[in-house]
Amino acid sequence: MKTRKPLPKKQNNALSPVSSPSVASSKQIALQEQRSKLPIAKGKDALIREFQEHDVTVLLGETGSGKTTQIPQYLLESGIARGGMIAVTQPRKVAATSLAIRVAAEQNVTLGTSVGYSVRFDERFSSETRIKYMTDGMIVRELMSDPLLSKYSVVIVDEAHERSLRTDLLIANLKTIQRQRNGFRDVKGKGKDKADAPNPLKIIIMSATLDAEKFGQFFSGAKILYVQGRQHPVKIYHSSQGQIDYVDAAMRTFYQIHTDYPPGDVLIFLPGQEDIESLERTIEMYAKQLPQDSLSVLICPMYAAQAAGQNSKVFLPAPPKTRKCILATNIAETSITIPGVKYVIDTGKCKEKRYLARNTGGGLDTLLTRDITQSSAMQRAGRAGREGSGHCFRLYTENAFKAMPLSAEPEIMRCSLSSSLLQLKCIGQDLEKLELMDQPAEESMKSSLIVLFLLGALNREKEITTVGRQMASFPLEPVYGRAIIASKDYDCTHEVLDIVSVLSASSKLFVESFEQRDAVSEARKKFRHVCGDHLTILNVVKAYQEIAQSEGKSNRKEWCRRHFLNERALLEASDIRDQLRQTCQRLGIDHSVSCGDKEDPIIFSLGHGLAMNIALLQPDGTYKQTIGQSIVKIHPSSALCDKKTPAIIYDELVYTNQIYARGVSRIPKSFIITLGALKQQS
DNA sequence: GAGCACTGC
Known part of the structure; x- marks a missing residue:
């Protein structure tokens, strides 16, 4: 069995056949009882028949139907999966691991035997x-x-309605794979016969109820099935008029609930x-004025940039x-699902990151507050009905709700395509030719092709180059893969890996807190490097490694807290760095080569990757891009x-109020000229 | 001199 990380002990106890058999079986009986009470259990036989008959099924299930845990077990028990594996895909890591733990328990097997999982940095599965x-x-x-996913006889795509970039790419590929594996005859009778297919593939798409038809249409002839969920009723209240200041409206609504409604x-x-x-x-301010006998208020802020443990x-x-x-x-x-919620207040707003491609190559991100979608509003309301009936207060009118788009625009329409384009090139596919549920804008495609060409990943004929293949083997944005490859020539792979792994970690390195902003900037000065942010990151990594070597875990934590550093980011970066070192090894790049105290080699390596992201100082103090015309x-x-x-x-460039360049380093002008000369040659 | 939703290899 492959096990990279042992599970926490508590979870192991719950899974492995427990020493006392009577305990195990009573647990097992309880589990089986729960299983049989799930809304989906009633339809088990009918579902199995449908899966047997159809190669593609679209399953619409509300939350709480149990579809994600039960369907794979039905497929296994009914023999539909034959000898192959059943893959169940999730957009998030936590979901994948916790579902596997649950299903292993229901099957009464040890995790990693017949039921397993596989996510980045953590996997538990075996040949069984x-x-x-x-x-x-x-x-x-x-x-x-x-490329044919031949190990899998069934692929279940869960949460397909979220339309993440990877879900969309997977769905597109599944359609072509199924044609190849199952055999098909087109209208003219050409193609293989179904009966000849030795290893057919079944596809099950699972989605929330909205816009289901789209999946059905994409897989022409797919059977659409509905499963009832088990959600408690949530009473929804709309504002009678639009709110200009939603923060103030939220505060007033909260106190209305607090004084007029039962606990929850x-x-x-x-x-x-x-x-x-x-x-x-503001909530805290008014909490002090509450009468003595009323409930007190405990405020729990929750957002991704929080330091670990802050939201426990x-x-x-x-x-x-x-x-x-x-x-x-x-x-x-x-x-994240929070227990105990009975009331939801929905401002109707969210922030959305959207990539604006430029036809000069590259582009910029916008990060702006916008109205949510109807499906998002329903999802938010549903958070009040997890454990009992609840109430949802919408700070917008019913007409405003009806005016919202049904569901979010698929991610593929609003992100940079460079990485996916390159990955597909590696398996001989073209993003332009792939049959996708939604086709990204031509400009976005063009922009990414230019980026990949300028990085040397593609040649003029849009064919992948040796460098391009190397870049694709790094689990990174192509830009940083390019920087690592360049670092070989500048003898500083060690340093570039340190920096790039922090940049690609999903958690932010620096903890931001409005209240302690002065203390934060003071602490940050300690790491600041004259060359800019990339070498500042390197300073942090070096300092942390010194602490990590000499101090215990709790002191490390304390050190991070004192310097307003997010240890989670550093730990994640260290996992990424290990992975990148392995990739380097495969490609024959010595990851231990260091440039010592020299800075220029590091900047030059990064410069090869960030060649499209260069700007020059203008007399008025702003900067102007060398590619593209933006003032940043x-x-x-x-x-x-x-x-x-x-x-x-x-x-990167991020547009909020202005166009800001983030993650900035000084670069000698002479290097830009060298870079230009290199481009001429290619 | 001002601010950063969420994922993933």
Whole structure:
């Protein structure tokens, strides 16, 4: 069995056949009873028949139907999966692992035997594994080594309505794979006969109820099935008029609930950290004026950039005579379920990151507050009905709700395509030719092709180059893969890996807190490097490694806290770095080569990757891109803000109020000329 | 001198 990380002991106890058989069997009986009570259990036989008859099934199930845990077991028990594996894909890692744990328990097997999972940095499966929960990113990677996914006889795509980039790529590939594996005859009778197919593939798409037809249409002839969920009723109230100040409206609604409604926790959805912090202040201010005999208020802010452990009180039951008030971003909509919530206040707003491609190559991200979608509003309301009936207060009118788009635009329409384009090139596919549910804009496609060409990943004929293949083998944005490859020539792979792994970690390195902003900037000065943010990151990594070597775990934590560093980001970066070192080894790049105290080699390596992200200082103090025409400002959080550095490279452009360059480093002008000369040659 | 939803390899 492959096991990279042992599970926490508590979970192991719950899974492995327990020493006392009577305990195990009573647990097992309880589990089986729960299984049989799930709404989906009634339809088991009918479902199995449908799966047998149809190659593609679209299953619409509300939350709580048990479809994600039960269907794979039905497929296994009924023999539909034959000798192959059943893959169940998830957009998020936690979902994949916790589902596997649950299903292993229901099957009464040890996790990693017949039921397993596979997510980045953590896997538990073996040659025996028949049901494998995995992230969609994982199975898309598997496509690169096994383009027909021949190990799997059934692929179940869960949460397909979320339309993540990887889900969309997977669905597109599944359609072509099925044609090849199952055999088909077109209208002219050409193609293979079904009977000849030795290893057919079944596809099951699972989605929330909205816009289901689309999946059915994409897989022409797919059978659409509905499963009832088990959700408690949620009473929904709309505002009679639109709210201009939703933070103020949320505060007033909260106190209305607090004084007029029975106990039960309140969950308030807000777009971002700034609003969360401001609402926290106003709620706290009025909490002091509450009458003596009323419930007290415990505020729990929750957003992704929080330091680890900061939000743990969210999951504990409210103390006696206290009402919990959770102020959350979208993190509470899909990623995290908070127990005890009876009331939801929905501002109707969220922040959306959207990539604007430029036909000069590259582009910029916008991060703006916008109205949510209808499906998101329903999801938010549903958070009040997890444990009993609940109430949802919408701070917008019913007409405003009806005017909202049904569901979010698929991610593929609003992100950079460079990485996917390159991955597909590796298996001889073209993103332009792939039959997708939604085709990205031509401009976005073109922009990514230019980026990949400028990075040397594609030649003029749009064919993948040797460098392109190397770049694709790194689990990174192509830009940083390119920087690592360049680092070989500048003898600084060690340093570049340190920096790039922090940049690609999903958690932020620096903890931001509005209240302690002065202390934060003071602590940050210690690591600041004159060359800019990339070398500042390197300083942090080096300092942390020194602490990690000499100090115990609790001191490490304390050190991070004192310096407003997010240890989770550093730990994640260290996992990524290990993975990148392995990739380097495969490609014959010595990852231990270091440039010592020299800075230029590091900057030059990064410069090869960030060649499209260069800007020059203008007389008025702003910067102008060398590719593209935008005027950009250095983000105030940067080490180089106000430093009047003549030429800079940057990780990304983000438009909020202005176009900001983030992750900025000084680069010698002479290097830009060299880079230009190199481009001429190619 | 100002602010950052969420995933994934």
